[in-house]
Amino acid sequence: MNPNLIGLQSVLKTQIELAGGLLPVEFRLAAPLAREVLLIGEMTDWQARPIAMQRGTDGIWRTTLQLRPGQWIYKFWVDGAYVPDPENPLTAADGWGGEHSYLLLGDGDWARHDVPHGDLLKLQMKSQLLERQVEVSVYLPPGYDQRRRYPLLYLTHGHRTRANQWASNGLIDNFMDNLLASGAIEPFVIAMPTIDGTQALPQLEAFLADELYGQLTRWFAIEPGRAATAVAGMTPHALSAFNLAWHRPERFGFVAPVSAFFLDETLDELDAQPLTADFAVKLYCGTEDYVQPLNERFAGILRKNGVRFDYMRVAGGHTWRYWNSITRDLLQTVSDFFKGAR
Template sequence: MNKARAFWLILTLLFMTPAWAFQSRVVTIPSAAMHKSLEATVVLPDQYARGKADDRFPVVYLLHGSGGDYTDWTSNSQIGKLADRYHVILVMPDGGHESWYIDSPVDPHSRYETYVGTEVVGYVDAHFRTIATRQARAITGLSMGGFGALHIALDRPDEFGAAGSISGAVDPRGCEDEPGIDQVFGDPMRHADFWNNEAIVENARSFGNAHIALTIDCGVNDSLVQSNRTLHERLVELGVPHDYAERPGGHTWKYWANAVQYQVLFFAGTFKRNGATTAASAAA
């Protein structure tokens, strides 16, 4: 291939590449709580580069599931396109393979709630042009990450104004056979109180007190659907506002890649109602 042909091929590929692809980057975030650094994927909307230098953006935090990492969402879905569509920053931190995003009572080195809920948020606000208020922050995740998102939001209502769960393990007491879960929660018998206190289904009333915009969904063929129905029913009984949906599908990326589109749409609407938007998204 001669140089001229190679040049035009490269130029063509550049123009064929979606704009948001250039805005995806991996950052390394230090954790004082765990004495190590972890990576995270950050996707910036195209408007971040094209807009005014002082434009600031709301942030959606997306948590991966058990056995996953910070690359899961971008590897298995078209999540990056949502950053452009809704003018939001997407942040996908690494939550460890089986951390459950809690500060473990039995493993002092596993403090992923503090890491994600405090250290990641602090890093993102310090290094990117965010709207650094609860009204402009949302957090969601799939499976273990769904539990983690709701758990972190409940513990930090001053940090997150909106939260969601996709196929969330909202009652970890039904996941006792999950490999490694007892290493962070502790033995289900000896630490029964902790397991009970951490179950999202036992904390439905707290969502009303926290005034968090809430969206939950699960596939009808998912083994976790019954615990999600229980959470939904308790929220209804308590009069806690929330969106709830069941759609065809199971515990698969096909379901999650579709469901996250509705969740980010929900968050974008919440940001707009809160007045926490850029000029571009407010005009959309």
């Protein structure tokens, strides 16, 4: 990849920018002994439409694409093996034991701007319930003061990934820093635990709602109570943000499932009984996402039971390009809830 053609510290600002002009991006890989190199990623619908790269006399394989602003995840397929881009420092876990590369096109209020920066901490916590060490990333806002109290947002990752994806692909600290500097949101703490899919759901729920919450309130200046506690994000190990809030309403006052993968049995259970939700709800799902039918059915169940909720539908799939596009709205909605509930 040619770094002169892209901004490595940028990602899309809003969904509107996706309709903007195309930008030229050259992908390149030095592999003089390779017999075949393919570009595979979100721009090719992964294996559905791989792009054959051409080898030059210098042994470098190249292809140039016209891409819209946003975040694009990709890899190279070299003689039958996946290879991340060695020229690109931006990588993240791919959920399958390897890494993918990602490039960031455009500029916006999630980029690394010249504003006060918060702290992004990477912690290890010994869980008695889960009987193992748990990785937890924590964002503390700029000017964090132990003498005051801050609301808390749990932000969950997706299936087969880890909590650090909200910092790497999600650039959540950049979003928070810039929104706080502009006055668009008020300060709050974000906790991003890595959730292991081998654990039973009741244990995971107890860990998140009780053990982790207790530890966070001891480590940091967290404001107690459900009016100051929210959960949002994707669906790790079938544990959607809604499931957690539904089973533990005494802990969470606001929930925002993001591209949630609701299991059919979960929806059947919700549909078979009167459903009450003593917390605020906002759904996010892209209109091209493969999980949209599940989210539409879930929204219908909420309507049938008279549960009030908001639902943000904009163009996008199950990609970080879409999730980056709704992060500003998500963080503003969480901030508004904290402000109104308090």
